[in-house]
Amino acid sequence: xxxxxxxxxxxxxxxxxxxxxxxxxxxxxxxxxxxxxxxxxxxxxxxxxxxxxxxxxxxxxxxxxxxxxxxxxxxxxxxxxxxxxxxxxxxxxxxxxxxxxxxxxxxxxxxxxxxxxxxxxxxxxxxxxxxxxxxxxxxxxxxxxxxxxxxxxxxxxxxxxxxxxxxxxxxxxxxxxxxxxxxxxxxxxxxxxxxxxxxxxxxxxxxxxxxxxxxxxxxxxxxxxxxxxxxxxxxxxxxxxxxxxxxxxxxxxxxxxxxxxxxxxxxxxxxxxxxxxxxxxxxxxxxxxxxxxxxxxxxxxxxxx
Amino acid sequence: xxxxxxxxxxxxxxxxxxxxxxxxxxxxxxxxxxxxxxxxxxxxxxxxxxxxxxxxxxxxxxxxxxxxxxxxxxxxxxxxxxxxxxxxxxxxxxxxxxxxxxxxxxxxxxxxxxxxxxxxxxxxxxxxxxxxxxxxxxxxxxxxxxxxxxxxxxxxxxxxxxxxxxxxxxxxxxxxxxxxxxxxxxxxxxxxxxxxxxxxxxxxxxxxxxxxxxxxxxxxxxxxxxxxxxxxxxxxxxxxxxxxxxxxxxxxxxxxxxxxxxxxxxxxxxxxxxxxxxxxxxxxxxxxxxxxxxxxxxxxxxxxx
Numbered sequence: 001x002x003x004x005x006x007x008x009x010x011x012x013x014x015x016x017x018x019x020x021x022x023x024x025x026x027x028x029x030x031x032x033x034x035x036x037x038x039x040x041x042x043x044x045x046x047x048x049x050x051x052x053x054x055x056x057x058x059x060x061x062x063x064x065x066x067x068x069x070x071x072x073x074x075x076x077x078x079x080x081x082x083x084x085x086x087x088x089x090x091x092x093x094x095x096x097x098x099x100x101x102x103x104x105x106x107x108x109x110x111x112x113x114x115x116x117x118x119x120x121x122x123x124x125x126x127x128x129x130x131x132x133x134x135x136x137x138x139x140x141x142x143x144x145x146x147x148x149x150x151x152x153x154x155x156x157x158x159x160x161x162x163x164x165x166x167x168x169x170x171x172x173x174x175x176x177x178x179x180x181x182x183x184x185x186x187x188x189x190x191x192x193x194x195x196x197x198x199x200x201x202x203x204x205x206x207x208x209x210x211x212x213x214x215x216x217x218x219x220x221x222x223x224x225x226x227x228x229x230x231x232x233x234x235x236x237x238x239x240x241x242x243x244x245x246x247x248x249x250x251x252x253x254x255x256x257x258x259x260x261x262x263x264x265x266x267x268x269x270x271x272x273x274x275x276x277x278x279x280x281x282x283x284x285x286x287x288x289x290x291x292x293x294x295x296x297x298x299x300x301x302x303x304x305x
Numbered sequence: 306x307x308x309x310x311x312x313x314x315x316x317x318x319x320x321x322x323x324x325x326x327x328x329x330x331x332x333x334x335x336x337x338x339x340x341x342x343x344x345x346x347x348x349x350x351x352x353x354x355x356x357x358x359x360x361x362x363x364x365x366x367x368x369x370x371x372x373x374x375x376x377x378x379x380x381x382x383x384x385x386x387x388x389x390x391x392x393x394x395x396x397x398x399x400x401x402x403x404x405x406x407x408x409x410x411x412x413x414x415x416x417x418x419x420x421x422x423x424x425x426x427x428x429x430x431x432x433x434x435x436x437x438x439x440x441x442x443x444x445x446x447x448x449x450x451x452x453x454x455x456x457x458x459x460x461x462x463x464x465x466x467x468x469x470x471x472x473x474x475x476x477x478x479x480x481x482x483x484x485x486x487x488x489x490x491x492x493x494x495x496x497x498x499x500x501x502x503x504x505x506x507x508x509x510x511x512x513x514x515x516x517x518x519x520x521x522x523x524x525x526x527x528x529x530x531x532x533x534x535x536x537x538x539x540x541x542x543x544x545x546x547x548x549x550x551x552x553x554x555x556x557x558x559x560x561x562x563x564x565x566x567x568x569x570x571x572x573x574x575x576x577x578x579x580x581x582x583x584x585x586x587x588x589x590x591x592x593x594x595x596x597x598x599x600x601x602x603x604x605x606x607x608x609x610x
Contacts, residue, residue, distance in 0.1 A: 086486045181391045184529040205510040208527060217524030217601050222513060224489040256604040287607055294606045296522050299561040301599045302592055 001139070003245040004112050005032050006045040006131045007121025007234070008101065009052070009070065013081040014273065016088065018227050024274035025056045026080060028121040028144070031231035034278050035238025035265040037063040038286055040245040042238075043112045045069040045131065047104040049077040059279065068109045073100040088229050088270075089203040108134040117245045119237060120164065122146050125156035132163055140250060142166035142241060144233070150176050162194040166255075168237050170201045183208065184215075197255060199240070201233050209259050216256050219296060221267035221289065228273045232266040235278055239265030264289045306444070308550040309417050310337050311350040311436045312426025312539070313406065314357070314375065318386040319578065321393065323532050329579035330361045331385060333426040333449070336536035339583050340543025340570040342368040343591055345550040347543075348417045350374040350436065352409040354382040364584065373414045378405040393534050393575075394508040413439040422550045424542060425469070427451050430461035437468055445555060447471035447546060449538070455481050467499040471560075473542050475506045488513065489520075502560060504545070506538050514564050521561050524601060526572035526594065533578045537571040540583060544570030569594045 012026030033042040043066040050072065060067060081095040106127055115135050120128040120143035128143060141164045149157050150173065161167065167190060171183060178186035187198050187210035200208045204226075206219040240262030247254055264286055271277040312334030318327045338347040348371040355377065365372060386400040411432055420440050425433040425448035433448060446469045454462050455478065466472065472495060476488060483491035492503050492515035505513045509531075511524040545567030552559055569591055576582040 182529060182531065184527045202510065205507065206522070206524070208524075215527050215601055216604070217511070217527065218604070219511070219513075219522030219524065222489045222520050222522065224487060226487065253605055260604050290607055294604075296520055297602050297604075299521070299523070299565050299599075299602075300558055302595055 001040070001116040001245050001248060002043060003036060003040050003117040003119065003241055004043045004045060004108070004115040004135065005029050005036070005119045005121060006106050006128070007032060007123060008078055009046040009048050010078045010080050012230060012274065014228055014230050016084045016228050017086050019273065021273040025059070026230060026274060027078065028234045030060070031234035031269065031275065031278065032119060032121060032238035033060065033065045034063055034275055035235040035269070036242030036245070037065055038281060038283055039239070039242030041066065043069055043115060045106050045108060045112070047071045047073055047100050049073060049075045049100045052077045069112055071104070071107065073103060075100045082230070084229060088226050091230065106131045106134070116140070117241060119241045120144070120160065121234070125149055125153050125160040128160045129156070129163070140165050140244065142168055142237070144168050144237060145173065147173060147176055158193065164195055166197040166199065167195045168199045168201065168240070170203070170233065174198070174200045199259065201236060203229065203232070207236070207259055207263060209255065211252065214252055216259060218259050218263050218293070220263065221293065221296070223267060223271065226270045229270050232270050235269035236262040236266040260290055260293050263293065306345070306421040306550050306553060307348060308341060308345050308422040308424065308546060309348045309350060309413070309420040309440065310334050310341070310424045310426060311411050311433070312337060312428060313383055314351040314353050315383045315385050317535060317579065319533055319535050321389045321533050322391050324578065326578040330364070331535060331579060332383065333539045335365070336539035336574065336580065336583070337424060337426060337543035338365065338370045339368055339580055340540040340574070341547030341550070342370055343586060343588055344544070344547030346371065348374055348420060350411050350413060350417070352376045352378055352405050354378060354380045354405045357382045374417055376409070376412065378408060380405045387535070389534060393531050396535065411436045411439070421445070422546060424546050425449070425465065426539070430454055430458050430465040433465045434461070434468070445470050445549065447473055447542070449473050449542060450478065452478060452481055463498065469500055471502040471504065472500045473504045473506065473545070475508070475538065479503070479505045504564065506541060508534070508537070512541070512564055512568060514560065516557065519557055521564060523564050523568050523598070525568065526598065526601070528572060528576065531575045534575050537575050540574035541567040541571040565595055565598050568598065
C-alpha cells in the first residue's frame with residue numbers, strides 16, 4: 001500500500017533550555033514523512049520557496065520519500081520560530097511567516113491518486129478536502145488539526161471530520177473541538193461526528209485512543225534527556241500511519257500496535273534538535289524500543305494470580 | 306501481615322464544578338485506610354477532636370479498621386477547605402485549620418508495634434520518624450510527603466527518606482525534592498537517597514514507578530465523571546499498600562500489580578464526594594476494574610507479530 005501525506009515543510013528556529021537551532025529543517029509533513037519512511041514509501045504533498053536548501057531535498061530523497069508532489073513557488077519557505085520553557089510540553093510560538101504557504105494549493109501528481117492511505121496534516125481544512133477530492137477511494141484517511149482551524153473554520157473542519165477514519169489531535173484540541181473538559185465525554189462527542197477512531201496526544205503523558213468499543217492508554221517513553229519536542233506529534237502520526245500502511249491491519253489490535261510504533265518514533269524525535277535523531281535510526285532500534293514499551297507497561301493479569 | 310498507617314483524619318469542605326460538600330469525612334489516613342481495608346486489616350494512627358462525629362467512627366469500624374491508635378484530644382478536629390476548577394488535577398487550598406493536629410504526637414498501642422507494613426502519610430517528617438521508632442523491624446515502610454516539608458523541614462525529611470523502602474509522591478513534589486525538572490533524572494536522584502522504589506503520582510495521567518532496574522508506567526482509568534479528586538493519592542497509596550500486605554510479594558512483578566490496585570482504588574474514589582464511592586465497594590468490583598486496566602493497556606508484543 002502507499003501513503004500520501006499533505007502538510008508543511010518548514011524552516012524552524014527553536015530555542016529550548018538546552019540550546020537553540022536556527023533555520024533548521026522542520027514542518028509537519030517533514031517529521032511525518034521521515035518517521036513513516038522506516039515503515040513504508042511516503043508520497044509528500046507540500047510547498048517550499050526558492051530559498052529551500054538543496055541538502056534538505058537530498059535528505060528527504062535519501063529516505064525514499066517521493067517528492068513529486070512537492071511544489072516550489074517563487075518566494076520564501078514557510079518559517080516558524082518557537083521557544084520551550086522547562087515545561088517542555090508546550091511550545092510558545094514567537095513568529096510564523098507563512099510565505100509560500102499562503103498560495104499553496106495541493107496538486108497531486110497522477111502517480112499519487114491511487115494512494116490507499118492518506119494523512120491530512122494540520123493545514124486549512126479546505127486544503128485537506130482538496131487533497132481528498134484528488135485521491136481515489138483511499139482505504140484509510142487520518143487527519144490532524146489545531147485550535148486555529150477549530151476556532152476559525154469550524155464548518156470546513158466538520159466537513160473534513162465527516163470524511164476521515166482517524167483523528168489525531170492533542171488533548172487541548174480535543175477539549176476545544178468537543179467543547180467538553182472531560183476527555184472521555186469529549187472523545188464520545190468527536191466520534192459521533194464521523195471518525196471511527198480518535199487518538200489524543202498528551203505529550204509527556206502519552207496517548208489515549210478511543211473507538212466505539214474500547215479505550216487504549218499508552219505512556220510516553222520516560223526519557224532522561226528531552227532536547228526538543230518540536231515535531232513529536234507529527235513523528236507520532238508518521239510512525240502510526242507508516243506502520244498501518246506496512247501492516248494493513250486496521251483492527252483494534254493493529255491500531256494499538258500502531259499507537260506504540262507512533263510513540264516510539266515520537267520518543268526518538270525529542271532526543272535531539274530538528275530531525276537529527278529521527279533521520280538516523282535503524283528498524284532494529286525502533287523494534288527494540290517497541291519492546292521496551294512492552295516492559296514499561298507490563299503487569300500480570302489477574303488470571304495468573 | 307498487618308498494616309499501620311499514620312496520617313490525618315479530617316473534616317473537609319470541598320467545592321468542585323459539580324457540587325460541594327461541607328464538613329465531610331476526609332484526611333489522608335481516612336482515605337488510605339478505607340482503600341486498604343478491602344485487602345487487609347488496617348491499624349490507624351491519627352488524632353481527632355471532641356467534635357468528631359460518632360457516625361464517622363462507626364463507619365471506620367465497619368471497615369474493620371483498628372482505631373485503638375486514634376487519639377481524641379480536647380479541641381476541634383483538623384479541617385481542610387479546598388476548591389477545584391475544571392482542571393481537576395490540582396486542589397486550591399482555601400483554608401487549613403490544624404486544630405488538634407498541632408498537638409499530635411503519635412503513640413502506637415502495644416498491639417501495633419509488631420506491624421510488618423507501615424505507611425507514613427503526609428505529616429511532619431519528625432512525627433513520621435516517631436512512628437518508625439515505635440515499630441519493631443517492619444518488613445516494608447512507605448511514605449508520602451509534600452512541598453511544605455520539602456521546603457521547611459528538609460533535614461528531617463532526608464532522615465525519613467533514608468529509612469523508607471518506597472516513596473509515593475506526586476510529580477511536582479518529585480521535581481522539587483530532586484531540584485530537577487526531568488522526572489527520570491529526578492527519580493534517579495531520589496532513589497540515590499535511600500528508597501528502593503519511587504512511585505510518582507500524576508493525577509489524571511496515571512503513575513510512574515521507578516526502581517533500580519526498571520520503570521513502569523500505569524495510566525489513570527479514563528472516567529466519564531470525575532466528581533471530586535480529594536483523596537485520590539491517598540486512596541492510591543491505600544490500595545497499593547493494602548495489596549502488598551495481602552500478597553506479601555515485594556518483587557517488581559508484585560509491586561507493579563500493587564500499582565494497578567492503587568490506581569483502581571483512586572479511580573473509584575474520584576467518582577463521588579468524600580468517601581461515598583470508596584466506602585461501598587466489593588472486592589469483585591475492584592477485581593473487575595483491575596481487569597479493565599489490563600484491557601486499557603494491552604498491546605501485542607513483537608514476538609507475536
